[in-house]
Amino acid sequence: MQNEKITIFDTTLRDGEQSPGCSMYLDEKVEMARQLERLGVDVIEAGFPIASEGDFAAVKAVSSEVTNATVAALGRAMEADVAKAGEALEKARHSRIHTFIATSDIHLEYKLKKTRNEVFEMTRRAVKQASGLADEVEFSAEDATRTDIDFLCEILDAAVDSGASVLNIPDTVGYMLPNEYAAVIASVKERVVRDRDVTISVHCHNDLGLAVAGTLAALEAGARQVECTINGIGERAGNAALEEVIMAVNVRSEKLPFIHNIDATLLYPTSQLLSSFISFGVQPNKAIVGRNAFAHEAGIHQHGVLSNPLCYEIMTPESVGVPQNDIVLGKHSGRHALVSRLQSLGYKFEADEVSELYQRFSALADKKKNIYDQDLLALIPQTMPTAIAA
Numbered sequence: 041m042q043n044e045k046i047t048i049f050d051t052t053l054r055d056g057e058q059s060p061g062c063s064m065y066l067d068e069k070v071e072m073a074r075q076l077e078r079l080g081v082d083v084i085e086a087g088f089p090i091a092s093e094g095d096f097a098a099v100k101a102v103s104s105e106v107t108n109a110t111v112a113a114l115g116r117a118m119e120a121d122v123a124k125a126g127e128a129l130e131k132a133r134h135s136r137i138h139t140f141i142a143t144s145d146i147h148l149e150y151k152l153k154k155t156r157n158e159v160f161e162m163t164r165r166a167v168k169q170a171s172g173l174a175d176e177v178e179f180s181a182e183d184a185t186r187t188d189i190d191f192l193c194e195i196l197d198a199a200v201d202s203g204a205s206v207l208n209i210p211d212t213v214g215y216m217l218p219n220e221y222a223a224v225i226a227s228v229k230e231r232v233v234r235d236r237d238v239t240i241s242v243h244c245h246n247d248l249g250l251a252v253a254g255t256l257a258a259l260e261a262g263a264r265q266v267e268c269t270i271n272g273i274g275e276r277a278g279n280a281a282l283e284e285v286i287m288a289v290n291v292r293s294e295k296l297p298f299i300h301n302i303d304a305t306l307l308y309p310t311s312q313l314l315s316s317f318i319s320f321g322v323q324p325n326k327a328i329v330g331r332n333a334f335a336h337e338a339g340i341h342q343h344g345v346l347s348n349p350l351c352y353e354i355m356t357p358e359s360v361g362v363p364q365n366d367i368v369l370g371k372h373s374g375r376h377a378l379v380s381r382l383q384s385l386g387y388k389f390e391a392d393e394v395s396e397l398y399q400r401f402s403a404l405a406d407k408k409k410n411i412y413d414q415d416l417l418a419l420i421p422q423t424m425p426t427a428i429a430a
């Protein structure tokens with residue numbers, strides 16, 4: 041069987057940017073969009089044009105800047121929103137209007153104060169209008185995972201009939217377990233898509249820490265577009281992290297036989313670029329791009345990694361663009377790690393000298409949590425003049 045292509049839809053500049061501490065200036069958004077295009081993202085959601093002048097300007101600027109990627113603009117299923125999205129996308133080489141409306145009873149009753157029939161009609165009108173203003177239309181049923189499945193399928197069907205070619209099934213509140221979410225996707229595939237040329241999209245939030253797991257389960261159930269963000273930024277606990285989805289697909293390709301356009305060696309630089317624009321960095325133990333993601337401190341691990349990285353590494357730091365294996369020396373580090381680090385600093389020692397150095401190292405490590413290169417250099421006594429190697 042041929043591996044199927046998945047579309048990577050990045051919403052760092054929309055779902056990500058609208059979350060606390062993540063707002064960016066226009067020039068930063070444009071630079072981020074350029075980097076996302078280099079990374080190989082297929083669709084860049086650049087903003088929600090009717091929400092603010094800043095979002096309108098960002099979608100407009102990104103539309104002029106980007107050449108290969110499709111630029112998407114978000115709008116509610118309302119005439120003014122769709123018109124504004126279309127206007128912001130005028131310069132885009134490939135444009136997509138992403139229109140949405142909530143479909144769950146709880147949202148209909150308390151937020152929209154509309155009947156199912158009204159929501160149904162709004163969907164048809166908005167999708168039809170959007171089809172005339174952009175190359176393609178994506179429709180999202182907000183809070184899809186808490187929507188009655190029969191109504192969900194009916195409204196998605198109407199969206200396809202009105203011109204939508206991408207159907208997004210967001211787990212807006214991050215509530216779904218991966219197997220439940222997969223079942224919803226499978227139903228939509230069977231009841232709505234059938235043999236039509238329509239792509240199912242997934243959009244998971246991380247409230248229960250399950251965004252990436254849900255995304256992967258949805259791919260296995262037939263979804264072919266992933267909505268995600270760099271560093272997993274986004275509303276509340278965030279969205280599915282692009283770098284985690286990509287590396288799961290790359291590392292476990294035998295179970296996840298999908299192809300994509302992402303250049304994984306740009307994951308780390310892209311993560312760093314985003315961190316430099318927003319007000320917080322990546323948590324140190326974050327998968328793939330965290331400072332400690334490839335750091336091995338325990339002595340037995342360090343010895344293993346130095347003899348053969350496959351002992352503890354399922355992927356190399358280089359494969360995601362981290363410059364080098366960042367081994368942190370600490371009190372659990374063994375002799376091998378010490379010698380290796382000293383060698384990489386340009387020093388070579390005889391066995392008896394190593395013993396003495398290791399004693400000094402252990403004494404220091406008892407007092408100091410992390411030992412940096414400078415600390416190591418200070419450990420080398422003046423009485424070891426022959427120690428300096430080329």
Ligand SMILES: [Zn+2]
Pocket residue numbers: 055210212243245274275279
């Ligand atoms: Zn979202």
